[in-house]
Amino acid sequence: MTQRINWLKYAAPQTFYPLAGALVPWCYVLAAALCIAGLYVGFFVAPTDAQQGEAYRIIFIHVASAWMSMFLYVVMAFWAGVGLALNTRLSSMMASAVAPTGALMTFIALWTGSLWGKPTWGTWWVWDARLTSELILLFLYLGFLSLQAAIDDPRRADKAGAVIALTGVVNVPIIYFSVQWWNTLHQGASVSLTRSPSMAATMLTGMLLIALAFWMYSIGAALARVRCIILERERTADWVRALPEVRT
Amino acid sequence: MNWGSVSAFFAMGGYAGFVWGSYGVAMLCLVIESVLLVARRRSALRDLNRS
Amino acid sequence: MSAPGLPAALLSVMQRDLLAAARRRAEVLTTLLFFVIVVSLFPLGVGPDPAQLRGMAPGVVWVAALLASMLALNRLFAADYADGVLEQMLLAPQPLGLLVLAKVAAHWLTTGLPLVIVAPLLGLQYDLPADALSTLLASLLLGTPSLSLIGAIGAALTLGIRGGGALLALLVLPLYVPVLVFGAGAVDASSAGLGASAHLSLLGAFLLLALVLTPWAAATALRIAVE
Numbered sequence: 001m002t003q004r005i006n007w008l009k010y011a012a013p014q015t016f017y018p019l020a021g022a023l024v025p026w027c028y029v030l031a032a033a034l035c036i037a038g039l040y041v042g043f044f045v046a047p048t049d050a051q052q053g054e055a056y057r058i059i060f061i062h063v064a065s066a067w068m069s070m071f072l073y074v075v076m077a078f079w080a081g082v083g084l085a086l087n088t089r090l091s092s093m094m095a096s097a098v099a100p101t102g103a104l105m106t107f108i109a110l111w112t113g114s115l116w117g118k119p120t121w122g123t124w125w126v127w128d129a130r131l132t133s134e135l136i137l138l139f140l141y142l143g144f145l146s147l148q149a150a151i152d153d154p155r156r157a158d159k160a161g162a163v164i165a166l167t168g169v170v171n172v173p174i175i176y177f178s179v180q181w182w183n184t185l186h187q188g189a190s191v192s193l194t195r196s197p198s199m200a201a202t203m204l205t206g207m208l209l210i211a212l213a214f215w216m217y218s219i220g221a222a223l224a225r226v227r228c229i230i231l232e233r234e235r236t237a238d239w240v241r242a243l244p245e246v247r248t
Numbered sequence: 249m250n251w252g253s254v255s256a257f258f259a260m261g262g263y264a265g266f267v268w269g270s271y272g273v274a275m276l277c278l279v280i281e282s283v284l285l286v287a288r289r290r291s292a293l294r295d296l297n298r299s
Numbered sequence: 300m301s302a303p304g305l306p307a308a309l310l311s312v313m314q315r316d317l318l319a320a321a322r323r324r325a326e327v328l329t330t331l332l333f334f335v336i337v338v339s340l341f342p343l344g345v346g347p348d349p350a351q352l353r354g355m356a357p358g359v360v361w362v363a364a365l366l367a368s369m370l371a372l373n374r375l376f377a378a379d380y381a382d383g384v385l386e387q388m389l390l391a392p393q394p395l396g397l398l399v400l401a402k403v404a405a406h407w408l409t410t411g412l413p414l415v416i417v418a419p420l421l422g423l424q425y426d427l428p429a430d431a432l433s434t435l436l437a438s439l440l441l442g443t444p445s446l447s448l449i450g451a452i453g454a455a456l457t458l459g460i461r462g463g464g465a466l467l468a469l470l471v472l473p474l475y476v477p478v479l480v481f482g483a484g485a486v487d488a489s490s491a492g493l494g495a496s497a498h499l500s501l502l503g504a505f506l507l508l509a510l511v512l513t514p515w516a517a518a519t520a521l522r523i524a525v526e
Contacts, residue, residue, distance in 0.1 A: 043257070044250055054261035058270045065274065084519075104277055112270040119266050139473040146469055150460050159523040160456050164470055167452055167516055171474050174505070178477035182484060217278060224285045231292040235299070246296045 013090050013230045014239045020223040027220030031213045038209030046202040055119040059203070062112040064211040065105045066130065068218055069137055070172075072102030076144070077169035080162035090226075092158035093233065095165065096148060097226035101218050103141035109134045129183040133176045140168045154233055308393045309401040316405035319378065326374060331413045334367035338421045349426050356425035357435065357486035364414050364439060365446065365475050369468055371410040372450040373457075375402060376521070380458050386525055395521065396514035403444075403451050403514075411443030427490065434489035434499075438482040441502040448506075448513040449474050455520035477505055 010016050042060040049056040076098040083092030110131065117126040125131070144161055151157035234240050241247070251257040260267045320327055341359045342352055379385040388398050418439050419432045427435065453471035457463035485498030 055263040055266050057267055061274050108274045108277055111273055115266045115270045119263055136473045143470040146466055150466055163520045174477045178480040182480045228288045228292050
């Protein structure tokens, strides 16, 4: 007789908690392995850039973190939306768990972008479309985090966060488009930090490996954080009291 | 291999500050986040044990 | 006795808000005064060079309009929340989204519209040419309703939260960016002699999108805040 896994059972914090706990170490291990592979390709295989010299090697971490910052926002908005529509606590907890990591990725993208801009364009900040959009994305993350922090009732915080996250996710393409428009109008030819599409294949490989590493890391961090959130919010539940790490 | 020597690798063609500053801060951020997560878990467990 | 029809209900919501605003004229005027002062402060900060001011004008007027519009947002739901009328609205047979739309319309008439009317005068302070002034008027006319609509979501989300004003700013200002870019860009394009029709069309499109989506989002946010 075929065994069918009832995936829906993982929608309950009680069943998800141990699953997440099992996954977290693997995520970190994978992240480390992919990171080492990506750094190897990026530093020892990919050739030097003719125009930017060795400074261009920042691209691996800049692009990876920028991609993750945008991807995590969509993930956050997705789980928040599911939590709002289906009234499931765990989905909302997942959104709250993803947010800080997403904000951190945005910060890394901005920091590395700035350090890339200085040797390339001469200034510590470049108002190009990507960096400016990343800055606004950081504000969107901080808005979500601040809103949830300001509301005491966890369920109200969940739902309010969902509304702002969904509003943000609808706006993000519009914001990106408007910033692109603004940038090209004011500066004509692209003053962009992004490389031209004709990148050496090895550079692309390096970027993808580091991006995957960041992805694994983000999943691990989010799962670890959601376990903390579950412990904090489900404190009165019997199953929490019965956990081996709690029953001292 | 791209680098003639170990010191050439660390010098990054003169851009050492920028390249290592980027990677260093990024790795530092991820490490700090992980440390904070461990601390958060410990404090949650402590609260549960106390009550 | 039958319940009032939808248009009558919406009109009465609008009338009530307009009447309340008329009784508290000072609040309405302070927003306008804030707008004027902010625009007048910039030259004091950057110097009186006419060419520089003319270049800055679209951005300065637009950012000031953004800030003034945002400051007035907590008036949108606060009074009704305090005296319990908001809970009645949640129970009303009329769709909450449309009631929100009526409130936002009244709010815009008392907040956004004065900005639109006064802005060309401020543009003169910055020596903007005549066609740039008319584009400024058009861009604000198309843009400020969007600001009120998006702001309504933020106002609903932060109802009753301590420190809600600053939080509202953080939530809402990033969402204002497209309106700012297209609005100020329209006036810039006009000053440069290029057409502003593309910018104004984008502003119009954004307004239509806001009209369709924001009432629902704000209504959801109101239910979350009240229940």
